[in-house]
Amino acid sequence: MLRLQSRLPDRYTTASPDELDAWIGAARASLGSRLLILGHHYQRDEVIKWADKRGDSFLLAQYAAENEQATDIVFCGVHFMAESADVLTGDHQRVVLPDLNAGCSMADMADLDEVEEAWEALGEITDIDRVVPITYMNSSAALKAFVGREGGAVCTSSNARAVLEWAFERGDQVLFFPDQHLGRNTGYDMGYDESAMRVWNPRRELGGLSEADAKAATFLLWKGHCSVHQRFRPEQVDAFRERHPDGVVIVHPECAHDVVEVADRVGSTQRILRWVEEAPPGTHIAIGTEIHMIQRLATDNPSVHVESLDPLVCPCSTMFRIDGPHLAWCLENLAEGRIVNRIVVDPETAEWARVALRRMLDIT
Numbered sequence: 556m557l558r559l560q561s562r563l564p565d566r567y568t569t570a571s572p573d574e575l576d577a578w579i580g581a582a583r584a585s586l587g588s589r590l591l592i593l594g595h596h597y598q599r600d601e602v603i604k605w606a607d608k609r610g611d612s613f614l615l616a617q618y619a620a621e622n623e624q625a626t627d628i629v630f631c632g633v634h635f636m637a638e639s640a641d642v643l644t645g646d647h648q649r650v651v652l653p654d655l656n657a658g659c660s661m662a663d664m665a666d667l668d669e670v671e672e673a674w675e676a677l678g679e680i681t682d683i684d685r686v687v688p689i690t691y692m693n694s695s696a697a698l699k700a701f702v703g704r705e706g707g708a709v710c711t712s713s714n715a716r717a718v719l720e721w722a723f724e725r726g727d728q729v730l731f732f733p734d735q736h737l738g739r740n741t742g743y744d745m746g747y748d749e750s751a752m753r754v755w756n757p758r759r760e761l762g763g764l765s766e767a768d769a770k771a772a773t774f775l776l777w778k779g780h781c782s783v784h785q786r787f788r789p790e791q792v793d794a795f796r797e798r799h800p801d802g803v804v805i806v807h808p809e810c811a812h813d814v815v816e817v818a819d820r821v822g823s824t825q826r827i828l829r830w831v832e833e834a835p836p837g838t839h840i841a842i843g844t845e846i847h848m849i850q851r852l853a854t855d856n857p858s859v860h861v862e863s864l865d866p867l868v869c870p871c872s873t874m875f876r877i878d879g880p881h882l883a884w885c886l887e888n889l890a891e892g893r894i895v896n897r898i899v900v901d902p903e904t905a906e907w908a909r910v911a912l913r914r915m916l917d918i919t
């Protein structure tokens with residue numbers, strides 16, 4: 556999907572960090588309780604420091620759904636998160652994404668046409684009423700609406716297991732998109748093995764599967780992945796353990812299963828944060844997730860030794876697009892009564908996406 560951010564006026568691109576801070580602070584103060592800034596853990600320090608609430612994607616969706624007072628919600632995260640916030644908030648509330656190019660490459664790996672084609676193909680060989688579609692939060696509102704209409708739900712990395720258990724009370728097969736790794740890791744966590752799982756390749760007929768395989772698989776896992784998390788490897792875990800035999804390895808469930816299998820803990824960004832904060836002083840911790848979050852955890856928790864599992868830096872380039880200039884630009888516009896970069900989900904899509912998101916919020 557093409558989303559184009561217009562070029563910022565020079566005033567913002569040439570400003571010093573101190574000027575940007577002063578402008579953001581002043582606009583925020585003038586907007587007062589009308590404004591709610593939500594920030595995902597992967598945001599840069601210069602942005603996250605302004606967030607009223609920080610969290611993983613589940614918590615941020617909850618904050619958006621619960622807050623009825625703020626009319627202007629500035630979402631420092633990526634496009635699918637802002638869309639979900641728009642779906643979960645009232646008509647009197649507006650959601651703004653500071654940079655429209657802040658998408659998610661994983662979310663872009665499944666689109667509505669492909670998923671509808673998969674659904675139709677499955678409908679020709681199975682009892683489609685026994686297939687439950689589950690979409691990861693990292694997906695467009697159109698896909699959330701699709702699962703809402705078809706009796707499925709949304710999940711995040713913090714509740715995938717609970718949502719899949721809910722799904723298997725309703726059907727025998729799950730079509731899980733777009734992240735194969737979260738689906739596979741959760742399936743293993745629930746006691747299934749690889750024989751219950753098949754990868755659905757949307758570029759091939761019937762997902763590249765034989766009819767027998769497509770019918771037999773308990774989990775049909777969409778062939779999507781996160782390029783940030785796919786960088787982590789079991790060899791990096793071995794290398795860390797060689798240096799720190801008592802160290803702890805924590806990874807995000809978007810990592811491949813061979814890494815998850817050898818890690819000590821696997822969880823959402825919020826859980827990673829909690830585990831680091833609760834670790835005994837002196838613990839060596841290697842983390843497999845986005846680098847800005849890891850660097851912040853290292854600074855904020857000086858009693859433990861935090862490092863990235865991957866010695867090479869692995870930022871999420873789309874989260875990184877939200878910066879001080881874009882935040883200052885959208886807040887100053889809001890303070891002057893102009894709304895820039897509003898994220899609006901059309902009413903019909905929003906209605907069904909809300910069904911799927913609400914199911915998730917009710918399950919967890």
Ligand code: 13P
Pocket residue numbers: 610611612613693711712713781807809822823824825
């Ligand atoms: P969390 O829900 O764990 O914050 O993950 C979101 C995400 O995009 C991870 O790549």
Ligand code: SF4
Pocket residue numbers: 633658659660661662693781782783784809845871872873874
């Ligand atoms: Fe998407 Fe990966 Fe970035 Fe998360 S880290 S927002 S899944 S590209």
